Structures are given as structure tokens and as C-alpha cells.
Amino acid sequence: MKAISIPDLYQQLATAADTELSALLPPDIQPEIGHFNVFNVADLFRHHRERPPMPYDRRAYYKISLIRGRSRAEYADKVIEIEQNALLFATPRVPYHWLPEDREQDGYFCVFTDEFLLPAKSGVRLDELPLFQPGGYPVFAITDAEYAEINAIFRKMAREITSAYVYKYDLLRTYVLELIHWGQRLQPATALYPAHSASARVTSLFVELLERQFPIETPQQKLQLRTAKDYADRLAVHVNHLNKVLKENTGRTTTELIGGRVIQEAKLLLKQTSWNISEISDSLGFAEVAHFSNFFKRQTAVSPGAFRS
Numbered sequence: 001m002k003a004i005s006i007p008d009l010y011q012q013l014a015t016a017a018d019t020e021l022s023a024l025l026p027p028d029i030q031p032e033i034g035h036f037n038v039f040n041v042a043d044l045f046r047h048h049r050e051r052p053p054m055p056y057d058r059r060a061y062y063k064i065s066l067i068r069g070r071s072r073a074e075y076a077d078k079v080i081e082i083e084q085n086a087l088l089f090a091t092p093r094v095p096y097h098w099l100p101e102d103r104e105q106d107g108y109f110c111v112f113t114d115e116f117l118l119p120a121k122s123g124v125r126l127d128e129l130p131l132f133q134p135g136g137y138p139v140f141a142i143t144d145a146e147y148a149e150i151n152a153i154f155r156k157m158a159r160e161i162t163s164a165y166v167y168k169y170d171l172l173r174t175y176v177l178e179l180i181h182w183g184q185r186l187q188p189a190t191a192l193y194p195a196h197s198a199s200a201r202v203t204s205l206f207v208e209l210l211e212r213q214f215p216i217e218t219p220q221q222k223l224q225l226r227t228a229k230d231y232a233d234r235l236a237v238h239v240n241h242l243n244k245v246l247k248e249n250t251g252r253t254t255t256e257l258i259g260g261r262v263i264q265e266a267k268l269l270l271k272q273t274s275w276n277i278s279e280i281s282d283s284l285g286f287a288e289v290a291h292f293s294n295f296f297k298r299q300t301a302v303s304p305g306a307f308r309s
Contacts, residue, residue, distance in 0.1 A: 005060045006035050009111065017044050026161055034115030035061070036172055038157040041107045054098040062117075062126065063090040064179050065109040066150050069102040073139050076205050076235035077198045080139045085147040087140045089183050091132040094236045108154035112176060116169075131183045140186040153178055202242065203249040205235055210258065214265050216283050219275050223262070223285040228254035263299045266292075270308040277304050 004012075010024055017024075024044075026037050065088040073080045073088060074097040090096060092114075117126060126132050142150065157175050160168050209231060213223055225231055231254065232239035243254045250257065262284055269280045281292035296304045 006111070006113065009059070009061070013039070013044065017046075034113040034118070036110065036112040036116050036161075036169065036176070038108060038110040038154060038161055038172075040154075040158060041105055041109065045105075054096075059090060059095075060092055061111050061113050062092065062132075063109055063111050064088070064176070064183075065090070065098075066107040066147070066154055067105070068107045068147065069100060069105040071098060071100045071102070071105065073098050074201070075138070076202050076237050077241075079201060082139065083141070085142045085144065087142055087150060087179075087183060087186070089131050089138050089180075091126070091138075093132070094138070095234070096138070108151070108158070110154070110157060110176065110179075117173065117176065126180075129180070129184065130187055131180065137187055140183060142186070150179070150182060199245040199249055202235065202237060202245045206231055206242065206246060206254075206257075209234060210261055214261065216265055216269060219279040219283055221283055223283065226258070226285040228258065231258070259295070259299065263296065266296060266304070267300075267307065270304055277308075280304070 013024055014020065024037070024039075065086075067082055067086045067088060068084065069082075070084070071082045071086075073082065075094065088098075114126065131138070153175050157172060160171055160175075165171070209225065213225055216223070225234065228243060229239050232242045235242065237245075239254070246252065246254050246257060252260070266280060266284060269275060269283075270277075273280075275283075277292070278289050281289045284292065286292040286295070293304055296302075296307070300307060
């Protein structure tokens, strides 16, 4: 699961909003200060009655969203229902899936890279804040009055980014910090928490990630996720927690589930392709053919060659 980059984001937005890519970019991008942009949801998707959902993926940038309208945010270990107004903070460390449930959504969102808020510029280390920690509270229900206050900050951002003010990015950085402090203040009092089973959610996402690795279609294709830690990292949960949840829900450990799916694919490749055993071994992530042969024999009691013949 490749992280969505800033260029990927703009391509997705341009397609969803049916607009030119250039129309979405800030008028005077300054790469040396990091990337920042702000979007009005109603303006961005004005040609569509619905705002499209976002895929379950990591992002290579930070995002702060002001949401108005029923929706839900799905994480590896929780699903957060948004009934009306919410403030959502997203970090590159934690993948999530946002799904609108009302046809019409309103609000704003801003995106920025780590370089935009480097400690030397802002005095803040984002990944040290509870707000951006895996397992924290990334979504906050807010009142109509709070929505109006935060909406005013976003409106100032939207106005400032198109201005000719020489120091506008310093001012925009201040507005971003103000939003972060809003989240920090809300952190202890949040009442939003998952109504769904967290363990079932982790299990479902693990299975989805596992199946996404297959089928292996060419000898050049390599298995991207091979170990329990690989999957835990992608889901932003601790490897021990992932193992415990899978054991509770499936009766099998993470390693057993991965091994079972790999052996299933190995059997298909041995029977249905003309690839040699070395090519199959390599595509399935084994460093040595001997490791693959030993693994296959432990699982099936026969060697890969014997199984093929």
C-alpha cells in the first residue's frame, strides 16, 4: 500500500472535482518551505452532489478537515461515526478511510507536509503531540458555535493563500497551529469512540491487506508484505496487538495466516505456471530457494518439485 503523495492527491481531487490540475495549485508555490494548500469542500465539488469517499491508505502529508454532514472515519482499530460537525486530524503515520453518509457535505480541509511545520519554523514537533499519535483521538465532535469559529480560521486561510502578502506563509503557519491547538484542547474531552468492534475491524483490514498482495502475475512481481510486522506497521497497530486480535477472531496467529495464504499461492504457481522454482521463491519473498523449499515442505510434507510433478 503506497502512501498517497501530494501529486497523487491533486490528481484525485482534479478527477473528482472535474477540474484542471492547475486550478487547484497555490498561485506561488515555494517548495523550499514545504507544501501547503486549503480547499473549500462546497467549491471544490460544486459540480457534484456528493463528495467522494477517500480510500483506506496512508498519506505522505498531514491533513486537517472541518466536516459538516454525516460521515464516518474508519481506522484499523476503530470506526468513528460523525453525526453532524467534526474536526479531523490525519497524519502520515496512520492510514484511514473517510466515507460520507449524507449526499451533501460542507466544510474545509487543508493539507501540508512535514517541512511546512518544521520545529525551526513553528517550535512544534507534530509527531510528539498526542493529537498525531497512533491510537489517539483523531476526530472531535464540535458544536455549531465551535464549527463557526473554526470555519472562520479556514476562511482566513483561503483568503490569505491567494493574497500577494510577502509573509503569507508565516501567517498560514500560524493558522495551522491555531487549528492544532483547537484539537489539543478538545483531546481530553472527546466523546467520540467506536461503536463497532475494534478487533473485528482490525481483522477485516488485515484480511483485505493480505488478499491485496495476490495474485502474483509475473515473476518480476514481488510480495510487498511478508511478515507480521509488515502488516502491523501498515495498519498502525502493535504487532503483539495484531497477533492477539487475529488469534481471538480466527484461531490462528498472524504468521499462520500469512503462511497459509503464501502456500496457497505457491501451489497455484507451481501447478499453473512454467516459472522455475527459483522465480516462484523470489516472487513470494524468500531470500533463498532453500528457505522456500523448507517452508513448503513444512506446510505440505512434500518438496515444491515433488508437488509440481
